[in-house]
Amino acid sequence: MADAKPGKKPQKLKARLPRGLADRGPAEIAATRMMVETIRGVYERYGFEPVETPAIEYTDALGKFLPDQDRPNEGVFSFQDDDEQWLSLRYDLTAPLARYVAENYQHLALPYRSYRFGWVFRNEKPGPGRFRQFMQFDADTVGAGTMAADAEVCMMAADAMEALGVPRGDYVVKVSNRKVLDGILEAIDLGGDANAGRRLTVLRAIDKLDRLGLDGVRDLLGPGRKDDSGDFTKGAGLDEKACDTVLGFLRVETHNVPQMLDQMEALVSGSNAGLDGVNELRGIADLINAAGYDDGRVRIDSSVVRGLEYYTGPVYEVELTFEVKDEKGRPIRFGSVGGGGRYDGLVSRFMGQPVPATGFSIGVSRLQAALTALGKLSNKPAPGPVLVTIFDRDRVADYQKMVSALRQANIRAELYLGNPKNNVGQQLKYADKRNSPCAIIQGSDEKAAGQVVIKDLILGAELAAENAGDREDYLKKQAEAQFSVNEADLVEAVRKVLARAAS
RNA sequence: GCAGGCGUAGCUCAGUUGGUUAGAGCGCCGGUCUGUGGAACCGGAGGUCGGUGGUUCAAGUCCACCCGCCUGUACCA
Numbered sequence: 001m002a003d004a005k006p007g008k009k010p011q012k013l014k015a016r017l018p019r020g021l022a023d024r025g026p027a028e029i030a031a032t033r034m035m036v037e038t039i040r041g042v043y044e045r046y047g048f049e050p051v052e053t054p055a056i057e058y059t060d061a062l063g064k065f066l067p068d069q070d071r072p073n074e075g076v077f078s079f080q081d082d083d084e085q086w087l088s089l090r091y092d093l094t095a096p097l098a099r100y101v102a103e104n105y106q107h108l109a110l111p112y113r114s115y116r117f118g119w120v121f122r123n124e125k126p127g128p129g130r131f132r133q134f135m136q137f138d139a140d141t142v143g144a145g146t147m148a149a150d151a152e153v154c155m156m157a158a159d160a161m162e163a164l165g166v167p168r169g170d171y172v173v174k175v176s177n178r179k180v181l182d183g184i185l186e187a188i189d190l191g192g193d194a195n196a197g198r199r200l201t202v203l204r205a206i207d208k209l210d211r212l213g214l215d216g217v218r219d220l221l222g223p224g225r226k227d228d229s230g231d232f233t234k235g236a237g238l239d240e241k242a243c244d245t246v247l248g249f250l251r252v253e254t255h256n257v258p259q260m261l262d263q264m265e266a267l268v269s270g271s272n273a274g275l276d277g278v279n280e281l282r283g284i285a286d287l288i289n290a291a292g293y294d295d296g297r298v299r300i301d302s303s304v305v306r307g308l309e310y311y312t313g314p315v316y317e318v319e320l321t322f323e324v325k326d327e328k329g330r331p332i333r334f335g336s337v338g339g340g341g342r343y344d345g346l347v348s349r350f351m352g353q354p355v356p357a358t359g360f361s362i363g364v365s366r367l368q369a370a371l372t373a374l375g376k377l378s379n380k381p382a383p384g385p386v387l388v389t390i391f392d393r394d395r396v397a398d399y400q401k402m403v404s405a406l407r408q409a410n411i412r413a414e415l416y417l418g419n420p421k422n423n424v425g426q427q428l429k430y431a432d433k434r435n436s437p438c439a440i441i442q443g444s445d446e447k448a449a450g451q452v453v454i455k456d457l458i459l460g461a462e463l464a465a466e467n468a469g470d471r472e473d474y475l476k477k478q479a480e481a482q483f484s485v486n487e488a489d490l491v492e493a494v495r496k497v498l499a500r501a502a503s
Numbered sequence: 504g505c506a507g508g509c510g511u512a513g514c515u516c517a518g519u520u521g522g523u524u525a526g527a528g529c530g531c532c533g534g535u536c537u538g539u540g541g542a543a544c545c546g547g548a549g550g551u552c553g554g555u556g557g558u559u560c561a562a563g564u565c566c567a568c569c570c571g572c573c574u575g576u577a578c579c580a
Contacts, residue, residue, distance in 0.1 A: 227577095
C-alpha cells in the first residue's frame with residue numbers, strides 16, 4: 001500500500017468503458033433473448049439447423065483484410081499468435097461459415113442449411129446505434145444454386161420481422177441483383193479492370209439513393225457533391241448520357257414487376273451478365289409471387305447494392321419504413337436492419353471447386369435499438385425477487401428457511417444480505433429499488449402468534465401515490481397494503497400477491 | 504479519415520470584459536421517526552472545472568496539443 005499523505009489523494013484507476021462498446025443491463029439482455037428465440041423459431045421452421053463457430057479466426061480466412069505492418073487493425077481487430085500467424089475477431093458470420101463448410105465439406109448433408117447468432121466486431125468509428133461489438137443472426141444455404149434458395153431467404157426475413165412484432169407495411173425486403181448492376185456498368189462503358197475504381201464510385205452513389213435522393217446521386221455520378229458541413233465528395237465523373245442511364249435504371253417502374261423487369265432488360269441488353277441477372281430476378285419474383293409475398297413484404301428494388309466485395313447475384317436488404325423520433329423530436333434513421341445475398345465464390349476460395357451459397361443476416365443490435373425506440377420492446381425492469389427481511393438478527397436461520405420454501409415453490413426469493421443492522425425501513429427501500437413485488441416481515445410479535453406479515457409493495461406504492469398526506473396518514477395507508485397469514489400459508493399467500501402483480 | 508460543435512458535483516445545467524473560498528436543482532447520506540418504501544423540514548458529504556503544456560500579477564474563462572462525446576460526411580465485409 002502506498003502511504004496516503006493527507007491532502008494528496010492516492011491515484012485511482014479510472015473506471016471507463018472503451019468507446020464504441022456498451023454494457024448491457026437486465027432489460028436489454030431480456031429483450032435480446034426474446035429476439036433471438038423468436039428468430040430461432042422462424043429459422044428452424046424453415047428447416048435450418050444451428051451451428052456455432054468461434055469469435056476468432058485466422059485473418060486470411062476472413063477475406064480481404066490482411067493486416068499490414070503499419071495498420072494491422074484497420075477495420076478488423078487483429079493480433080499475432082505465438083507462431084506469428086495473424087488472428088482476427090470475426091467481423092461477420094458469413095466468412096467463418098464459409099471456412100466451416102469448406103473444412104467439413106465431406107461430412108455435411110448438401111445443401112447445407114444452417115443458422116447461427118453471435119457477437120461480431122468491427123474496428124471503426126462508432127455512432128448512435130453503431131457499435132464496435134454487435135450481434136448478428138444469420139441463416140445460409142450452401143450448395144444450392146437455385147433461385148428458390150434466394151426467394152426463400154427473402155420470405156423468411158419477412159416472417160422474422162413480423163414474428164418480432166414489426167407490422168406488415170412497416171418493413172420491406174428489397175431485392176436486386178449484382179449482375180444487373182454489372183450490366184448497367186457495362187452499358188455505360190465502365191467494364192474492364194481499368195474502370196474498377198470508377199465502378200465502385202458509381203455503386204456507392206447508387207447505394208445512397210435513399211439518403212441523398214436522385215439529385216444527390218446525380219452529383220456523385222458526375223463531378224461530386226458538397227455536404228452540409230462543406231465537405232466535398234469527389235464524384236465518378238460520368239458524362240450526362242451515362243448519368244441519365246444510371247438514373248433511368250434507378251427510376252424504373254416499381255409497381256408493375258413484369259414491366260419493371262422488361263425495362264431493366266432493355267437497359268442491360270448489351271450485357272450477358274445483365275441479362276442473366278434480370279432472369280434471376282424474374283425467377284425470384286415468380287416464387288415470391290406464388291407464395292403471396294408480393295403484397296409489399298418482398299419487393300424488387302433496383303437501388304439495393306449491399307457490400308461491394310463478395311456478392312455474385314441476388315442481394316437483399318430489410319428496411320424499416322416507419323419513422324421514429326428521438327428525445328428531441330428529430331427523426332432517427334435506422335437504415336437497413338438486415339441484408340444478404342448470394343456469394344458463390346466465398347466457399348470455393350478454400351475448395352478449388354465451385355460451391356454456390358446464399359444467406360441472410362439480421363442485425364440484432366440495430367434492430368433492437370429500432371424496436372426499443374418504437375416501443376415494441378419493454379425497457380422496464382423485470383420484477384425483482386420477493387425479499388425476506390431480517391427483523392431479529394438472531395433468527396436469520398428462520399428467515400432463510402422461508403426463502404428456501406419460496407424458492408422450492410419456484411418463486412424468486414432472497415434473504416436480505418445487506419448490513420443486518422439496517423432497520424426494516426432501509427430493507428424495504430432496498431426491496432423497492434429491486435422492484436420486488438412484496439416483502440416478508442416477521443418480528444417477535446408475529447413469531448409469537450405463528451404468523452408472518454406480507455407487505456404488497458406494488459399496492460403500497462399505488463396507495464401512497466394517490467394520497468401524499470402527512471406521515472401518520474401515510475403510515476396508515478401503508479398498513480393497508482400488508483396483511484398477516486399463518487406461517488404455513490406463506491407460499492400460498494405470496495402466490496396470490498404475485499398473481500395480482502402480474503395481471 | 505475530413506468538417507463543425509461540445510466537455511463545470513452521480514444527473515441536468517448556471518458561472519459577468521480573465522479577479523477573493525466555483526454555485527443551483529435533482530439524486531445520495533444522516534436526523535425529526537426503538538417495528539415499515541413516500542412527502543415535508545433540518546443538517547451533511549460530494550469537484551485534479553476532460554487531460555497536458557503555455558500566456559498572465561491572476562485562468563473554469565485566453566492560446567496550443569491530446570482525449571472523449573454529439574452532428575454532418577467518407578468508409579462499411
